[in-house]
Amino acid sequence: MKILLSMNGVTGGYGDADILQDVSIQVDDKEIVVIVGPNGAGKSTAMKAVFGLLKIRGGSIIFDDDRITGWAPNRIVQRGICYVPQVDNIFREMSIHENLEMGAFLKKGDLSAAYDRVYELFPDLKERRKTLAGALSGGQRQMVAMGRALMLDPKLLLLDEPTAGLSPRYMEQIFQICRDVRDTGVAILLVEQHAKQALAFADRGYVLAAGQNRHEGTGAHLLADREVAEMFLGG
Amino acid sequence: MSILDFLNFYLIPGVVLGSIYALGAVGITLIFAILRYAHLAHGDLATLGAFLAFAVVTGFGLSPLAALPIAMILTAGVAVGIDKVFYEHLRERPKIVTVMASLGIALMVRSVVQVVWGVDAESYVRGIVRPENYFGLRIKDREIYTVVFMLALVGGLQLFLARSKWGKAMRAMSDNPNLALLSGIDNKKVVILTWVIAGGLCAASGVFLGINTELKSMMGWHMLLPMFAGAILGGVGRVEGAVLGGLIVGIAEELSVLVLPSEYKAAMAFAILLFMLLVRPTGLLRGKVL
Numbered sequence: 001m002k003i004l005l006s007m008n009g010v011t012g013g014y015g016d017a018d019i020l021q022d023v024s025i026q027v028d029d030k031e032i033v034v035i036v037g038p039n040g041a042g043k044s045t046a047m048k049a050v051f052g053l054l055k056i057r058g059g060s061i062i063f064d065d066d067r068i069t070g071w072a073p074n075r076i077v078q079r080g081i082c083y084v085p086q087v088d089n090i091f092r093e094m095s096i097h098e099n100l101e102m103g104a105f106l107k108k109g110d111l112s113a114a115y116d117r118v119y120e121l122f123p124d125l126k127e128r129r130k131t132l133a134g135a136l137s138g139g140q141r142q143m144v145a146m147g148r149a150l151m152l153d154p155k156l157l158l159l160d161e162p163t164a165g166l167s168p169r170y171m172e173q174i175f176q177i178c179r180d181v182r183d184t185g186v187a188i189l190l191v192e193q194h195a196k197q198a199l200a201f202a203d204r205g206y207v208l209a210a211g212q213n214r215h216e217g218t219g220a221h222l223l224a225d226r227e228v229a230e231m232f233l234g235g
Numbered sequence: 236m237s238i239l240d241f242l243n244f245y246l247i248p249g250v251v252l253g254s255i256y257a258l259g260a261v262g263i264t265l266i267f268a269i270l271r272y273a274h275l276a277h278g279d280l281a282t283l284g285a286f287l288a289f290a291v292v293t294g295f296g297l298s299p300l301a302a303l304p305i306a307m308i309l310t311a312g313v314a315v316g317i318d319k320v321f322y323e324h325l326r327e328r329p330k331i332v333t334v335m336a337s338l339g340i341a342l343m344v345r346s347v348v349q350v351v352w353g354v355d356a357e358s359y360v361r362g363i364v365r366p367e368n369y370f371g372l373r374i375k376d377r378e379i380y381t382v383v384f385m386l387a388l389v390g391g392l393q394l395f396l397a398r399s400k401w402g403k404a405m406r407a408m409s410d411n412p413n414l415a416l417l418s419g420i421d422n423k424k425v426v427i428l429t430w431v432i433a434g435g436l437c438a439a440s441g442v443f444l445g446i447n448t449e450l451k452s453m454m455g456w457h458m459l460l461p462m463f464a465g466a467i468l469g470g471v472g473r474v475e476g477a478v479l480g481g482l483i484v485g486i487a488e489e490l491s492v493l494v495l496p497s498e499y500k501a502a503m504a505f506a507i508l509l510f511m512l513l514v515r516p517t518g519l520l521r522g523k524v525l
Binding site: 051073074077078083085088089090091092093094098101102103105106148152 | 400403404406407410411413414415416417418419420421
């Protein structure tokens with residue numbers, strides 16, 4: 001399997017303090033990889049590092065054979081990585097359709113194929129395309145946010161806690177959508193608070209603690225690990 | 236007082252004045268929506284627009300209406316230039332720094348107007364215009380086209396914001412600036428576009444004030460408070476709200492003469508502003524909270 005993204009020993013933070021210490025994460029083509037860990041472990045920070053939102057002081061980030069360390073977010077978007085933040089990830093006062101249109105802002109020419117693809121993944125959204133995104137429920141907002149990010153046909157999708165605050169039913173639905181998205185050829189790197197469910201559904205997982213790699217392996221392997229279970233998964 | 240007197244002497248002048256305020260209030264609301272600060276040089280930019288049109292009228296013998304588009308383009312250019320030279324460097328600083336800077340710009344722009352065109356009152360066309368009589372309603376032509384132009388300009392702006400790619404980008408940036416950046420929207424271009432639109436509308440409001448009254452170097456400064464009152468009354472960040480707010484402030488100012496001495500006309504805007512900020516700071520149409 002081809003390596004799509006590799007963070008190699010990345011050290012960095014927002015200001016002067018380093019939040020990440022020597023963090024390494026790898027995502028292969030068409031793979032779902034989850035980052036779990038306790039609060040303040042640097043999970044979201046690791047993801048932001050990929051998207052160029054962090055001051056990186058050591059290590060490198062290679063995406064699809066390009067060294068993207070230090071690139072600006074809009075260049076990274078164009079290169080094929082799209083990012084869905086945890087909060088404020090939709091344009092509330094714009095319709096669902098306009099949200100998708102803004103996602104494809106950098107794309108020239110006909111957008112109908114991109115719209116079709118997203119609406120096929122999220123049939124619920126197609127029916128309500130004229131509705132203001134701010135009027136939707138939490139789960140549907142998350143779908144709009146993911147749909148917006150998928151408009152540019154990214155190779156890698158970054159999701160920051162996509163199931164935060166959602167009911168278990170929606171959580172399962174979001175995970176299923178992630179699998180559907182993966183099946184269209186997009187790799188996914190996501191951060192999850194619900195570690196048990198996320199590890200069960202992802203191909204591979206990384207456990208971060210205090211800004212450092214702690215464990216890694218397949219979801220099943222990590223779930224079976226005693227130390228992981230005790231540390232982060234509540235026994 | 237008959238109903239016709241009420242319409243002729245209070246309501247119609249109020250709608251005309253309100254239309255002039257509305258043009259400025261729309262710019263103020265757009266600047267707040269995109270850049271998140273109160274732009275205090277807005278009135279004096281309107282003065283500049285009015286005098287640029289005056290220069291075209293006297294220099295080339297054009298009518299004020301023909302000079303309007305030229306003045307709008309020139310003022311839009313000046314607005315973009317002011318942003319590049321002054322405000323752009325302050326973008327990362329607390330917003331109050333830019334607000335204070337805009338007060339400085341207001342004084343500078345006014346001084347330029349005073350140096351170039353003097354401090355005496357001027358007018359585009361000499362002589363007295365008699366109003367036409369429409370079934371007892373006495374309306375001057377210039378009053379009709381002030382209102383019609385305001386509606387056309389704001390209607391065009393609304394269409395641009397609703398339909399065009401860059402109009403939507405402006406709304407996206409006002410809605411969620413971080414996500415707009417993550418989507419690859421070029422915020423610098425959106426800012427330039429905002430100044431072009433705000434500057435053009437500013438000039439239109441100045442020119443129409445000049446057409447309906449006279450040109451003075453303080454004309455725009457005196458409009459600043461009513462324009463802000465209109466923007467806040469309608470709900471900051473809402474174009475249709477700014478139009479509604481501007482009209483209400485204009486009408487309220489004219490109606491205030493019924494109960495207050497006319498010297499207190501200008502206090503009306505202040506009273507509306509104070510009342511709205513105390514009672515409903517999101518404005519009539521639920522804008523952003525200041």
